[in-house]
Amino acid sequence: MSDARGLASWLTTTDHKRIGLLYFWTALAFFLIGGIEALFIRAQLAQPNGRLVSAETYNQLFTMHGTTMIFLALMPLGASFFNYMVPLQIGARDVAFPRLNAFSYWVFLFGGLFLNASWFVGPLFHAGILNVAPNGGWFGYANLTERQYSPGPNIDFWVLGLQILGISSLAAGFNFIVTILNMRAPGMKMMRLPVFTWMTLVTQFLIITAFPVITVGLAFLIFDRFFGTHFYVREAGATPILWQHLFWLFGHPEVYILILPAMGVVSDVLPTFSRKPLFGYPVVVYSGVLIGLMSWGVWSHHMFAVGLGPIADSVFAATTMLIAVPTGVKIFNWIATLWGGDIRGTTALHFAVGFIAMFIIGGLSGVTHASPPTDLQQTDSYYVVAHIHYVFFGGTIFGLFAGIYYWWPKMTGRLLDETLGKTHFWLQFIGMNLAFFPMHLIGLLGMPRRVYTYAPELGVGSLNLVSTLGAFLIALSILIFLVNLWRTRTRGRPAPNDPWGGATLEWSIPSPPPVYNFSVIPTITSRLPRWTTERHGPMRDPPATPPEPIHVPGGSWWPLIAAFGLPVLALAPLTHTLWVAFAGAALLLLGVYRWAFEPFEV
Amino acid sequence: MTHASATQHHTSMGLDNRKMAFWAFIGSECLLFGSLISTYLVYKGRSVVGPYPNQILNIPFTSVSTFDLLMSSLMMVLALAAVQRGDMKWGKIWLFSTALLGLVFLGGQVIEFSEFVNKGLTISTNLFGCTFFVLTGTHGAHVTVGVLWLLTLWVRALQGKLGPANAMTVEITGLYWHFVDVVWIVIFTVVYLIQ
Numbered sequence: 180m181s182d183a184r185g186l187a188s189w190l191t192t193t194d195h196k197r198i199g200l201l202y203f204w205t206a207l208a209f210f211l212i213g214g215i216e217a218l219f220i221r222a223q224l225a226q227p228n229g230r231l232v233s234a235e236t237y238n239q240l241f242t243m244h245g246t247t248m249i250f251l252a253l254m255p256l257g258a259s260f261f262n263y264m265v266p267l268q269i270g271a272r273d274v275a276f277p278r279l280n281a282f283s284y285w286v287f288l289f290g291g292l293f294l295n296a297s298w299f300v301g302p303l304f305h306a307g308i309l310n311v312a313p314n315g316g317w318f319g320y321a322n323l324t325e326r327q328y329s330p331g332p333n334i335d336f337w338v339l340g341l342q343i344l345g346i347s348s349l350a351a352g353f354n355f356i357v358t359i360l361n362m363r364a365p366g367m368k369m370m371r372l373p374v375f376t377w378m379t380l381v382t383q384f385l386i387i388t389a390f391p392v393i394t395v396g397l398a399f400l401i402f403d404r405f406f407g408t409h410f411y412v413r414e415a416g417a418t419p420i421l422w423q424h425l426f427w428l429f430g431h432p433e434v435y436i437l438i439l440p441a442m443g444v445v446s447d448v449l450p451t452f453s454r455k456p457l458f459g460y461p462v463v464v465y466s467g468v469l470i471g472l473m474s475w476g477v478w479s480h481h482m483f484a485v486g487l488g489p490i491a492d493s494v495f496a497a498t499t500m501l502i503a504v505p506t507g508v509k510i511f512n513w514i515a516t517l518w519g520g521d522i523r524g525t526t527a528l529h530f531a532v533g534f535i536a537m538f539i540i541g542g543l544s545g546v547t548h549a550s551p552p553t554d555l556q557q558t559d560s561y562y563v564v565a566h567i568h569y570v571f572f573g574g575t576i577f578g579l580f581a582g583i584y585y586w587w588p589k590m591t592g593r594l595l596d597e598t599l600g601k602t603h604f605w606l607q608f609i610g611m612n613l614a615f616f617p618m619h620l621i622g623l624l625g626m627p628r629r630v631y632t633y634a635p636e637l638g639v640g641s642l643n644l645v646s647t648l649g650a651f652l653i654a655l656s657i658l659i660f661l662v663n664l665w666r667t668r669t670r671g672r673p674a675p676n677d678p679w680g681g682a683t684l685e686w687s688i689p690s691p692p693p694v695y696n697f698s699v700i701p702t703i704t705s706r707l708p709r710w711t712t713e714r715h716g717p718m719r720d721p722p723a724t725p726p727e728p729i730h731v732p733g734g735s736w737w738p739l740i741a742a743f744g745l746p747v748l749a750l751a752p753l754t755h756t757l758w759v760a761f762a763g764a765a766l767l768l769l770g771v772y773r774w775a776f777e778p779f780e781v
Numbered sequence: 782m783t784h785a786s787a788t789q790h791h792t793s794m795g796l797d798n799r800k801m802a803f804w805a806f807i808g809s810e811c812l813l814f815g816s817l818i819s820t821y822l823v824y825k826g827r828s829v830v831g832p833y834p835n836q837i838l839n840i841p842f843t844s845v846s847t848f849d850l851l852m853s854s855l856m857m858v859l860a861l862a863a864v865q866r867g868d869m870k871w872g873k874i875w876l877f878s879t880a881l882l883g884l885v886f887l888g889g890q891v892i893e894f895s896e897f898v899n900k901g902l903t904i905s906t907n908l909f910g911c912t913f914f915v916l917t918g919t920h921g922a923h924v925t926v927g928v929l930w931l932l933t934l935w936v937r938a939l940q941g942k943l944g945p946a947n948a949m950t951v952e953i954t955g956l957y958w959h960f961v962d963v964v965w966i967v968i969f970t971v972v973y974l975i976q
Contacts, residue, residue, distance in 0.1 A: 275798045349809060353802045359794040361801055387805055391813035395820070402915060407905035410820070416827040416908050425816060772933075 182694070183734075191734030192207060193277035194694060199263030199285050200590065202255050205284075209251035214657060216244040221614070221650040224643050227635040237631035238314035239333070243294075244632055245317030246337065249437065250344050251291045253571065257440035258287075261355055261379050263590055266371045267685035270364025270730070271702065272696050274357035275357040278738045278774060279350055285742030286347035293746045294340035295664025297333065304332050309517050313337030316629060317332050318430065319400070321411035321422035326404045327725075332753060338400050339749040345390045346745060352386035355379060364684070366703035370464070373683045374457060377464050381471040382436050388475075389432035396425030398685050405752050420485060426479035435474040438538075439467060441578025442509060445531045448581045449513055451681045452528040454518025456707055458491040459512045466512075473502045483551045484558045492551040499549035506542055510535060525679070526600030530581035541566060544619065545640030560630075562622030568615040580607075580660075592690045593671030599663040606656035613649025676720065682707035687720040698725035735777060741770025803953050807960050814964050817919060818971055821912040828907035834976050837902055839893070846889035850924075853882035854962045857955045867945040873938045875899050876951075877959065880931035883924055890921050913972065920968060923961045930954055 194196060219240050232240065247653075262280065266273055274280050294313070301310040314333045315324045324334045357735075359372070359380045393615045400422070406446040406491045408733035409415030411422050449458045457463060479487060479495040511537050522528070543568040557563055621639045622628075633639060677686035687709060688697060698721045701708070708718040744767030751760035792798060799893060860875035894914070897903075904914040937943040943950075 213913075276802065338862070352809075353805045356805050357798050358804045361794050361796065361798055363793040387809040388812050391809050392816050395813060395816035397914070399820070402904070408911040409905070409908060409910055410917070414829075416829045417824060417911075421820065421823065425820075428816075760847075 182760065187735065190739055191281075191736050192452045193281050193592070193732060193734055193738075194272070194589070195262050195266050195274050195277065196694075196696075197694065198280050199259050199261075201284050202259035202262055202776040203286070203590075205288055205291065206252050206259060207302070208623050209247055209295075210256070211657070212295065213244050213247035213252050214654060216240050217245065218654055219243040220244060221647040224486040224633070226644065227633055227640050229295040229632050232496070232631070234438065234631040235314070236309060238629075239298075239309070239312040239386050242316050242337070243298075243630055245292075246313060246341075247292065248571070249317060249433070251287075251294070252339065252698060253575050253579070254348065255287055256353060257437070257475035257575075258283075260375070260440065260444065260579075260582050260586065261351070261382075264586060264685060265355060265358060265376050265379055265590075266362070267692065267696060268376045268683055269359060269362060269367055270684050270697060271358065271362040272700075272729075274354050275362055275731060276354050279354050281353040281735070282425050282738035282742050283347045283354065285739050286343060286350065286745055289742055290340055290343035290347060293343060293749060294336060297336035297340075297360050306331065311336065313340075318426055319422075320426075321403075321419040322402065322413065324400060324404075324422075325411060327412075330371075332555070334400075334406050335404065335753055338397050338404070339753065342394065342397050343745050343749055344395050347392050348386050352383040352390070355383045356387070356674040359383075359462050364703055368703075370461065371703060371706040372584070374460070374463055374467070375440070375443035378439040378446070378467050381467050382439045383441075385474065389429045389436065392425055392427075394430035396422055396429070399425075401752070402615075405667045407470075410712055420482075423482050423485065424478070427481040428475075428483065432471075432474045434570070435470055436512065437575050438578075441575045441582075442467065442533065443750035444578045444585070445534050445583035446509075446528050447511060447681075447683065448531040448585050449516045451585070451679050452523045452531075453517050454523075454680070455516055455520040456682075456712070457512065458515035458518075458622055460706065463509055466508045470502060473498065473505070477502055480549060483554045496549050496551055500546060503542060503546050510539060510542075513639065525584070526595070526597055526604055527581045527585040527679075529586060529601060529604040532578050533573060533604065534577040535583060537569055537577055537611070541569030541573055543567060556755060557622060559627055560598070560622035561618040561626050561628055564628050565615050565622060572611055580604075581779075585679070586685075587667070588674030589685055589690045589692070591667070591671075592674050593667045594674050594678055595667050596661050599659055599666070603656050603659045603663065604667075606659065607653055608651030610649045610654075610656055612754070614653060615649070621646070622755050677709070682710040684708060687718070689723070694731050695725065695729040697721050698723065698729070717739035735774065737770045737774035737777060739770075741767050741774060743772060744768075797949055799949065799953055800956070803956050807956065810960065810964075814919070814967070817916045818967065821916050822973065823907045825911050828909045830834075830907050832900060832906070832909075834903045834909055834913075834972070837900055838891060838973055838976070839896070842889070842893065842971055843969065843973055846886050846893075847965065849882050849889070850886045850962055850965055853879050853886070854959055856882060857958045861948070861951050861955050864943070864945060864951045865948045869938060871946060872933060872943070872951075876935040876938060880928050883928040883931065883958075887921060887924055887928065890917065890924075898932055916968060917970070920961070920964060920969055923964070927954075927958050927961055930957070 189197065189201070192201075216612075219232060220237070223240075224232045225235060262274070293689055298310040299308055301308045304311050311332045313319075315329060319334065319337060323329060324338070324501050359376055363372075399408070402408040403410050403412065411419045413419065427757060446463055476498045479491055479496060480499045483492055483495075491718065511554050519530070544562070548557060548563070548566065584595055584600055621642050624637065624639050626633055626637060626639050633643075674690040676689055678690075679686070684701060685692075685704070687701065701718060703720060704718070705712070705715050709720075711717050729736055744763045744765070746763075747766055748763030751763060753759065792801075794801065810901050856875050856879040860879055863869070863872040864877055894948055902913075904910050930955060934943060934951065
């Protein structure tokens with residue numbers, strides 16, 4: 180990594196490794212905030228007739244929990260690995276557009292701060308603190324989100340914040356597509372890419388196609404709320420169902436945007452700790468691509484309760500059941516990779532295997548939603564909450580933790596403690612099953628989701644208590660993880676280039692890598708370049724010092740300044756002041772122009 | 782934009798990085814305009830109050846605008862060809878003409894919008910107003926960005942900072958410009974011609 184020190188060197192950095200770390204720490208902070216929101220929710224629901232928070236606060240808590248976890252924690256944690264690992268895995272010195280990469284990060288940071296500022300700025304809108312945070316659910320269903328029904332600034336924060344975050348994801352999407360397709364080292368054919376890089380590529384294609392759709396949906400809502408249009412107003416002849424279509428057209432690919440990177444991590448971790456090549460590599464890759472394509476044809480299964488008619492319901496039921504097939508194929512490939520392998524039970528492997536187990540449960544409950552009659556019983560109940568958490572927590576979070584324990588030594592040069600790591604794993608594993616498994620039953624027994632309390636007569640009090648205990652157990656496991664991170668700063672064992680005996684390129688260079696990554700760009704002759712297989716011996720690692728000087732592009736202030744224009748622009752409608760809009764646009768234009776014309780060697 | 786030559790490294794696919802990013806961007810934009818146009822179609826004929834499209838759309842006027850925008854694409858092609866062969870005199874002329882025709886199109890849109898407002902159709906009048914203004918307005922915003930971009934290149938050319946080495950920059954500008962033009966052809970057909 181770059182040797183430059185000081186705040187300015189971080190604010191202007193265009194080094195993909197530093198940006199990866201910035202993504203990591205920022206996303207971790209938002210993950211903790213989202214987790215604290217979850218703990219409030221669970222504390223409120225621990226007993227019937229809970230009185231910890233009011234219904235109004237509860238609405239803000241679950242809305243911000245969902246929004247934060249999806250857009251500010253899981254997606255950027257994935258992005259942290261895209262940034263740090265993809266260039267290393269393909270043998271490149273940086274991403275295709277280093278400054279655009281910095282821009283993506285800053286936009287993400289400002290978007291997250293903008294959304295979360297809503298917790299504290301109530302007094303500016305003549306309301307109390309903790310009063311104007313978004314409160315319409317992470318899905319923001321129209322027409323509840325119209326000005327008529329949500330007059331406060333709550334939904335404004337949500338709709339403008341998501342619009343900002345979309346720009347970050349889109350910019351990163353273009354960047355990584357070009358990076359992966361165009362910046363590969365000689366000999367790194369597409370079918371030699373590590374699966375994590377492959378899944379990153381599929382994810383980026385989903386991002387650049389899905390986010391424009393939500394952009395349009397959100398733009399309609401902005402126009403409805405600020406300029407008096409009627410896109411979702413029934414009285415004007417419009418239909419709120421339009422929002423549901425636009426949202427889920429984005430929303431279902433988004434589900435795979437969240438899970439595919441985790442699948443990629445697991446596909447890299449399992450072979451390393453089984454000392455076996457991934458079973459059926461091409462099939463895993465093609466399944467990932469197929470999942471990406473099919474994710475565009477299943478959105479209406481979120482809308483069975485709307486009553487779209489028997490034809491639509493049948494078609495979407497069929498496509499939804501069908502998409503389980505490539506997912507199932509991957510699961511068998513992972514199990515077959517472990518089968519007969521020389522297994523080392525590291526923390527990373529624990530999380531990867533935990534991912535498989537939990538994701539199977541989440542996947543199966545997902546298939547039960549695929550049948551419209553069954554789905555009608557489950558819609559809006561805690562059963563769906565159980566499903567989403569088995570997929571996102573048991574799936575994405577476990578997969579990402581596998582990635583953290585696997586790649587942390589590469590990113591920081593120090594190994595995380597394995598004992599603390601396994602304690603973290605087991606507590607989290609038990610905690611998550613205690614927290615989320617009872618929700619299946621709570622839902623089937625009739626408890627609706629998103630309601631701030633329930634009556635004792637419903638008979639779900641003890642199940643809810645168990646769930647709450649599980650949530651706090653998860654919190655404890657995360658605390659242990661934080662202790663582990665903190666401890667590693669000074670007491671972690673220094674990591675060699677390759678602490679695990681990995682097959683892919685990132686392990687051929689020092690931990691953490693030098694600013695130029697590869698002293699000599701390697702030439703790749705196989706899919707497992709660092710392993711001995713029947714067909715070839717291991718590649719030679721690049722020399723420790725570069726044989727000739729390597730020019731590394733310097734930093735730039737302009738991505739940060741351009742990115743700062745966006746939250747300023749978003750403030751204009753919130754404050755109803757035109758000059759703020761001009762200020763924001765001017766900042767953005769200034770940033771973009773100076774960026775375009777500054778000398779910057781790539 | 783000015784250091785095109787610096788970025789024309791060897792790439793795995795043999796395609797310039799910026800050009801590939803731009804094609805991906807255009808793919809993304811297709812979904813954006815696709816969503817807007819679909820919404821227009823879904824809401825067609827659902828307005829509960831007038832004015833309705835057939836009472837207000839002026840096809841002859843907009844046909845002239847459309848012809849103007851098509852001609853700007855021709856200017857763009859000529860501009861790129863001139864820059865590529867190093868003929869910066871004509872490069873400047875064609876770049877400026879492209880921007881000028883873009884400005885004429887935008888002027889036409891301003892006239893059209895004001896006339897609609899005078900006839901009682903605003904963005905909040907009915908569903909036709911909502912979908913029409915947001916769709917054509919988004920397109921107009923894209924044209925505005927394109928005009929700014931073209932004028933920037935023109936100024937760079939006047940300063941002598943744009944030459945054949947920057948042909949890729951002009952080519953990418955052209956990609957954008959042609960895309961915006963093609964979108965207009967779809968909008969013109971869907972909104973104006975098929976009522």
